[in-house]
Amino acid sequence: MKLTAHNLTAPSKESKEEVRGRWLAGIAITIIGMLVAVMLLFLTxxxxxxxxxxxxxxxxxITGTDWDPGHGHFGALPMIATSLTITxxxxxxxxPLALMVALAITExxxxxxxxxxxxxxxxLVGIPSVIYGFVGLTVxxxxxxSLFGGTGFGMAAAVIVLFAMIMPTMxxxxxxxxxxxxxTYRMGSAGLGATRWQTIAKIIIPSAKSGILTAMIFGMTRAFGEALAVQMVIGNTAMMPGNFMQSAATLTSVLTTGIGNTIMGTAANNALWSLALILLIMSLIFNILIHLAQRKGR
Structure with a gap:
């Protein structure tokens, strides 16, 4: 092909593809950002x-303990306290169990x-939450x-189910x-005469502490937002729990059971949307903690 001034100054095929790719990526990011913004504004x-x-x-x-939207009582504290407690x-x-298993596998x-x-x-990470809930319900x-009496439904069952759910992720x-x-950290520690356990305790865990903390917060975030599995075993009683064997309700369990039984625009329906807003705020706080933990480790 004959070289001309136009050929030398014209954009190459690769540069055109790069520009096209940037435009497509920018459009995709804009659409996703707009969707997230609309969802946040609508929920707010x-x-x-x-x-x-x-x-x-x-x-x-936030501080009330009586939840009965049909009769004008909007105390969300029992659900907030239960959600935070079991999480x-x-x-x-x-x-600690996730850390021990991970150390055993890697070291x-x-x-x-x-x-x-x-x-x-x-x-196990990819198993649907309904499977964990069904196991909790049947086992x-x-x-x-049989061990403690009562119905068996309550916070203890919810904690066990959430523990089984978030352990693989963590x-x-x-x-x-x-x-x-x-x-090189392991080799340097061994070269200085340290034992395997000294290397794990003094070198590996401190070096990975930010990631370990991130794994914990991420697992708790999943536990806090879990709905179906918890709903199947917690008993769904919207009252302040006196002990772990007593039936209770979380933000997500009240939302999933009540949202289909209310009329849009009524006070009872608005109360459920307010619970959803609290759930969103708490989830954002967990995500902020994850970013802080990651930045601390850099």
Missing amino acids: FQGLALFIDNKVNVIDF FVAGLISL ILPNGVRKFIQPLIEL IVPFLR ISMTIDTLEAVPN
Whole structure:
């Protein structure tokens, strides 16, 4: 092909494709951003309708303990307290166990065993939540009933189900975090005469602490937003729980059971949207904590 000034200055095929790719990526990001913004605005306006249209006091809504929207009682504290309690308890139980399993897989077990166990953990991560709820309903609830009496439904059953749900996720994320620790750290520690456990305790865990904390918060975020599995085992009684064997209700369980039984625009429906707004705010707080944990580790 004869070279001309136009050929030398014209954009190449690769540069045109790059520009086209940037435009497509920009359009996709814009569409996704607009969808997220619309969803957030819609949920915010719907969630505030109870306080603006129905003149319900925000403090009374958050601190009240009587939940009966049909009769004008909008106390959301029982659901908030129950959601936070079972989330933190499940997270605190899961973290040390997830860390021990991840350390065993990455630092102790032979590669053959690791190649067998890790795919099983990844498989557990992808199991639908309804399966965990069904197992809880058919196995955990009857077991707790036979052990402690009562119905078996309650916060204890919800904690066990959430523990089983978030453990694989936390293990998988912790494994990725531990594998990201450079091998030179291990080799240097061994060269200085440290034992395997000293290396794990003094080198590996401190180096991966931000990722471990991120795995814990991520698992708790999933637990806090879980609806179906918890709804199947917690009993769905919107009252302040006195103990872990007593039936209770979470934000998500009240939303899923009540949203189809109310009329749009009524105070009862607005109250459910307000619960959804609280759920959104708490989820955003968890996500902010994840970003803070990641930035701290950099």
